Amino acid sequence: MASESNHMAYLLGALIAAGIAYIFFGTGDKAKGPAISSSSSSSSAEAASKPSTSAIEDAVLHASQYRKFKLVSKVQLSPNSARYRFQLPTADAVLGLPIGRHISVMAVIDGKEVFRSYTPTSTDSDKGFFELVVKTYPTGVISSYLANLDIGDEINVRGPRGAFKYEPNMVRAIGMIAGGTGITPMYQVIQHVLANPADKTHVSLVFANVNEDDILLKDQLDKWAAEHDNFDVHYVLNNAPEGWTGSVGFVTKDILGKCMPAPADDIKILICGPPPMVKAMDGCLVELGYEKARTISKHDDQVFKF
DSSP states (O other), X not given: OHHHHHHHHHHHHHXXXXXXXXXXXXXXXXXXXXXXXXXXXXXXXXXXXXXXXXXXXXXXXXXXXXXXXXXXXXXXXXXXXXXXXXXXXSTTOBOOOOTTOEEEEEEEETTEEEEEEEOOSOOTTSTTEXXXXXXXXXXXXXXHHHHTOOTTOEEEEEEEEOSOOOOTTSSSEEEEEEEGGGHHHHHHHHHXXXXXXXXXXXXXXXXXXXXXXGOTTHHHHHHHHHXXXXXXXXXXXXXXXXXXXXXXXXXXXXXXXXXXXXXXXXXXXXXXXXXXXXXXXXXXHHHTXXXXXXXXXXXXXXXXXX
């Protein structure tokens, strides 16, 4: 078993190091709110899991029709990653994307329609705009398209997409395994959990990258881990700098065994990253006693792949 696990880990690292861009698993087409106060835990949890009536009325996202949104700012996060902010029609408008879902971005490139899926790092508590954190890959058609946008340019978006639906306290603990830009759906769920004092779910994140500069949203993740007892994060780097305190190498069965909640009926494991990584993690999780993940995940699955 150990040699098999090491083989999968080696395969994962080699492919990540080669810079393979990830795509989301799921349907194939492919969020930080204020603390919610309430007189009871149940009403607070309900408020966190359901958008307000006014938010629904102001939602602009459409499931079948592509709508245009203007780029209003771009912040470089690393040499090859940026945060893009897109303007909604009005200052009070919200995107209307449930937690854990994603949007489909379409562009016409060389006369052909090209589609990619992204999970915003903003939520419907952020009115008037939505944000995407995107890593640009040399062979990434849509990521390169976004990187070349000028302020004022528009993108085509529709959604929501995906089968995952988060509800406060739906499980006791969530284990997350993310690689590269696979952090974005995890980030959205984490901030939603931590924004709701009535949500007691414990979240454990294993976040793998090639280099330290590749770790997206690290400052915010570290801040949350320092401020919240129900969230912890463990970083894994292929190429670790001197003095690095996280794991070095690749995500292994041993790392998952130490960082993930033990297999049980009241836990869930979420995975998002490059397809080779997802495949390798499938094998490690089965060896650790978790349910075997489906090729296309369903909401109630113990192991859910975005």
